[in-house]
Amino acid sequence: MAADAPAALIEASSLTKVYERGGGRAGFTAVDGIDFQVRRGEAFGLLGANGAGKSSTMRMIACVSPLTGGGLRVLGHDSVTDGPAIRARLGVVPQDDTIDGELTVRENLLIYGRYFGLSWKVLRERSTRLLEFTRLSDKAGDSVSTLSGGMRRRLTIARALINEPEIVLLDEPTTGLDPQARHLLWERLFQLKEDGVTLLLTTHYMDEAEQLCDRLVVMDAGRIVAEGAPAELIARHTSREVLELRFDRLERQTMTDRCRGLVEHMEELPDRLLLSTDDGEETLGAVHRRGVRPVTALVRRSSLEDVFLKLTGRSLLD
Amino acid sequence: MDTLVRAFSAPAFRELGYWLFRYRRTWRGSIVISVVNPLLFLAALGLGLGTLVDRDGGAYLRGDSYLEFLLPGLLVAAVMQTTFLEAAGPVMQGVLARGNYRAAASTPLSPADILHGHLMYWTLRAVMNATLFTLVSMLFGAVEASRIPLLVPVAVLVAVAFATPAAAWSVTMTRPSQINSMFRFAILPLYMFSGTFFPIEQLPSWLWPVAWATPLWHGVDLGRTVALGTATPLGTLAHLGYLVAMAVAGLLLARRNYRRRLHV
Amino acid sequence: MTATIAGAPAEIPRRPGHAWTMVERNLMIYRHTWPVLLAEILEPLLYLLAFGVGIGTLVGEVPWLRDTAITYPQFVAPALLATAAMNGAMNETTFNMYGKLTTDKTYESILTTPMSVRSVALGEVCWALIRGTLVTTAFLVVVSALGLARLPAALLVVPSALLIGFAFASAGLLTVTFLRDWQDFQLIQLVMLPMFLFATTFFPLEVYPPFVQVLVRALPLYHGIEIVRASFLGTGGAHLATAVVYLAVFGAVTLAVAVRRLERTLRT
Numbered sequence: 001m002a003a004d005a006p007a008a009l010i011e012a013s014s015l016t017k018v019y020e021r022g023g024g025r026a027g028f029t030a031v032d033g034i035d036f037q038v039r040r041g042e043a044f045g046l047l048g049a050n051g052a053g054k055s056s057t058m059r060m061i062a063c064v065s066p067l068t069g070g071g072l073r074v075l076g077h078d079s080v081t082d083g084p085a086i087r088a089r090l091g092v093v094p095q096d097d098t099i100d101g102e103l104t105v106r107e108n109l110l111i112y113g114r115y116f117g118l119s120w121k122v123l124r125e126r127s128t129r130l131l132e133f134t135r136l137s138d139k140a141g142d143s144v145s146t147l148s149g150g151m152r153r154r155l156t157i158a159r160a161l162i163n164e165p166e167i168v169l170l171d172e173p174t175t176g177l178d179p180q181a182r183h184l185l186w187e188r189l190f191q192l193k194e195d196g197v198t199l200l201l202t203t204h205y206m207d208e209a210e211q212l213c214d215r216l217v218v219m220d221a222g223r224i225v226a227e228g229a230p231a232e233l234i235a236r237h238t239s240r241e242v243l244e245l246r247f248d249r250l251e252r253q254t255m256t257d258r259c260r261g262l263v264e265h266m267e268e269l270p271d272r273l274l275l276s277t278d279d280g281e282e283t284l285g286a287v288h289r290r291g292v293r294p295v296t297a298l299v300r301r302s303s304l305e306d307v308f309l310k311l312t313g314r315s316l317l318d
Numbered sequence: 319m320d321t322l323v324r325a326f327s328a329p330a331f332r333e334l335g336y337w338l339f340r341y342r343r344t345w346r347g348s349i350v351i352s353v354v355n356p357l358l359f360l361a362a363l364g365l366g367l368g369t370l371v372d373r374d375g376g377a378y379l380r381g382d383s384y385l386e387f388l389l390p391g392l393l394v395a396a397v398m399q400t401t402f403l404e405a406a407g408p409v410m411q412g413v414l415a416r417g418n419y420r421a422a423a424s425t426p427l428s429p430a431d432i433l434h435g436h437l438m439y440w441t442l443r444a445v446m447n448a449t450l451f452t453l454v455s456m457l458f459g460a461v462e463a464s465r466i467p468l469l470v471p472v473a474v475l476v477a478v479a480f481a482t483p484a485a486a487w488s489v490t491m492t493r494p495s496q497i498n499s500m501f502r503f504a505i506l507p508l509y510m511f512s513g514t515f516f517p518i519e520q521l522p523s524w525l526w527p528v529a530w531a532t533p534l535w536h537g538v539d540l541g542r543t544v545a546l547g548t549a550t551p552l553g554t555l556a557h558l559g560y561l562v563a564m565a566v567a568g569l570l571l572a573r574r575n576y577r578r579r580l581h582v
Numbered sequence: 583m584t585a586t587i588a589g590a591p592a593e594i595p596r597r598p599g600h601a602w603t604m605v606e607r608n609l610m611i612y613r614h615t616w617p618v619l620l621a622e623i624l625e626p627l628l629y630l631l632a633f634g635v636g637i638g639t640l641v642g643e644v645p646w647l648r649d650t651a652i653t654y655p656q657f658v659a660p661a662l663l664a665t666a667a668m669n670g671a672m673n674e675t676t677f678n679m680y681g682k683l684t685t686d687k688t689y690e691s692i693l694t695t696p697m698s699v700r701s702v703a704l705g706e707v708c709w710a711l712i713r714g715t716l717v718t719t720a721f722l723v724v725v726s727a728l729g730l731a732r733l734p735a736a737l738l739v740v741p742s743a744l745l746i747g748f749a750f751a752s753a754g755l756l757t758v759t760f761l762r763d764w765q766d767f768q769l770i771q772l773v774m775l776p777m778f779l780f781a782t783t784f785f786p787l788e789v790y791p792p793f794v795q796v797l798v799r800a801l802p803l804y805h806g807i808e809i810v811r812a813s814f815l816g817t818g819g820a821h822l823a824t825a826v827v828y829l830a831v832f833g834a835v836t837l838a839v840a841v842r843r844l845e846r847t848l849r850t
Contacts, residue, residue, distance in 0.1 A: 362779035
């Protein structure tokens with residue numbers, strides 16, 4: 001690790017992104033003056049619904065999208081003036097697989113490495129190692145069209161590591177993957193983290209954020225609405241448990257009304273009712289005593305989903 | 319006759335409706351390919367190159383001007399080319415996993431209905447393109463107005479004769495590069511060496527039987543003899559027989575291939 | 583694995599952002615798909631046979647040429663070569679590049695590396711030139727074998743084809759920044775086909791009335807054909823300077839504007 005390494009690898013201050021719209025209409029503000037810092041070696045998450053500004057933030061950090069306002073320092077460099085120098089030390093895993101469909105699995109790694117100016121000799125050795133790391137060795141000579149979704153994502157990760165980056169940016173790394181593929185990917189990302197690589201990822205999956213992130217910010221409509229470690233956020237913003245109730249469609253309104261006042265915070269969703277409580281079983285008893293007859297009732301631990309719901313008033317996946 | 323009526327039954331018209339609806343979006347682009355391009359060829363070659371040919375090439379053309387000679391051949395060749403492009407790419411795309419043929423096949427439409435509906439669309443397009451092209455070339459003085467009612471049906475017959483085998487073949491294809499190869503290695507040589515731009519008698523004599531065997535030559539020669547008023551009963555019959563046989567054989571093959579590809 | 587990924591000093595990138603890596607990528611792809619280049623020389627050869635030989639007999643000798651020994655096939659062959667150089671280069675920066683910009687999103691991932699938009703653009707133009715040169719050289723070999731080119735003067739065709747390729751690869755690059763969808767390729771056709779047909783490919787300039795001659799002389803392909811035809815027939819002279827300057831300036835200006843427009847499209 002370099003001695004002059006700054007305390008924060010990524011430092012955003014009043015970071016703003018406005019997309020121009022034609023015809024003299026007002027621009028669309030995707031990122032609205034956010035501040036945050038990412039430290040060396042941590043896994044940092046940007047959590048939010050679609051359109052919250054996560055990907056725009058990510059693209060600015062990757063130095064592929066110019067800032068509209070504010071400041072952004074990455075690896076001690078100014079992102080506006082030192083784009084190429086920063087990009088040389090980043091690994092990027094974009095949301096859509098942008099693997100080169102005309103090249104084989106291994107050729108993808110080789111050519112991508114050439115864009116960094118690495119020699120063929122180094123690349124031959126590194127690509128072998130990275131294919132092993134991402135469990136793709138036996139696919140090396142195959143066309144990428146034969147890969148499954150999970151394999152494609154792993155190849156994208158191998159590609160992002162070809163320049164031995166200090167920071168890896170992952171935009172929705174497991175979206176669209178089946179559970180098995182997700183777990184394999186998480187396991188590889190853990191390995192990277194243990195190796196000391198700083199990870200920055202966006203996600204709209206709560207479980208992913210809880211599993212992978214040391215720290216995260218919750219974004220909504222281009223702003224940061226909360227920041228902290230997952231457990232910390234849950235403790236700060238919600239109760240210990242949540243009681244989920246579903247009703248028959250015809251009775252829903254009456255039943256919901258009967259539950260009012262039972263707990264301090266109640267969330268009404270189109271399909272269910274969420275009651276925040278420290279003891280779910282006890283609250284369920286209270287619900288029954290009021291003559292409320294839910295079709296199903298479920299007691300569970302509070303999650304980041306509840307934090308998000310409380311802070312933004314909406315669900316993550318809609 | 320009865321089978322024919324049943325074949326082109328109401329469901330086929332729904333498929334036709336789909337293609338016509340889509341055409342509202344794409345007609346500008348397709349006018350360029352199907353009408354403007356051949357007109358440019360006609361202007362550059364018929365008028366420009368014609369200046370050179372008519373100086374002393376008249377003998378080879380039996381006294382007609384190069385423009386008059388070129389027009390019927392170009393009409394037939396252009397309609398063939400457009401029809402191939404319309405019948406090959408869209409059919410291949412249609413039958414792929416996310417194609418519109420798949421969507422149609424999950425409705426009460428049968429594979430034959432889909433084929434017949436699409437064939438009606440190609441026929442309709444050929445009528446439009448041939449009419450438009452001949453009307454504009456009338457302004458060039460390339461053709462007499464009285465010949466147009468005969469010339470357009472010839473072009474449409476050629477279109478159908480090429481559409482059905484093209485559809486039969488394309489429905490079994492999976493990659494655009496296959497269509498491109500067919501265009502480059504088969505359609506383009508046909509376009510240039512079937513007597514479109516020069517009488518095939520200019521080729522070495524051992525190549526004449528090859529030219530006589532190609533379908534486009536029959537179309538071009540039929541069109542040309544009709545346009546220049548030199549048609550003979552026997553020749554006309556032979557040309558018509560060849561083209562009709564090709565259309566019918568293509569149709570039968572296409573019906574079989576459509577069924578096999580869409581009802582797996 | 584552990585040691586290196588954990589941040590052992592990374593090898594210092596030797597040639598970051600070099601446009602040549604774009605060419606390397608394309609070469610790697612063409613290792614699998616080189617037969618498409620054969621198909622590309624087929625088209626001009628077909629034209630040469632149909633027009634040079636078939637129509638050639640109808641035409642006889644070409645009027646208005648100072649050298650009456652020049653046959654019609656000799657007249658048409660260089661024009662078809664110039665057109666092949668144009669199409670080879672322009673297809674690469676329009677059709678292929680549009681696919682990479684939209685469907686394949688090839689540049690999106692390349693631009694996350696130290697590569698700059700300028701390097702990507704220059705690399706693609708460079709590749710288009712190499713491809714165009716391969717096709718035209720192959721065509722030259724064939725027509726020389728047929729005795730339609732006067733060697734060794736005809737060897738000047740190679741640099742001429744490079745110049746034509748540069749002009750049209752750049753023009754293609756500029757065009758691609760304006761395209762909205764695949765349908766727009768019809769509009770390109772609408773410009774390219776008449777240019778091909780009217781830029782003295784099949785008949786000399788003198789066929790046109792004087793005011794049309796002025797229009798034809800404004801076409802970039804006309805100048806490309808002038809240069810190649812002069813090299814083919816060994817009739818080069820000072821008048822070719824205009825053509826060379828025209829194509830060089832045309833290529834440089836379109837390239838400069840294209841790179842600026844691409845910067846704006848790709849870095850949003």
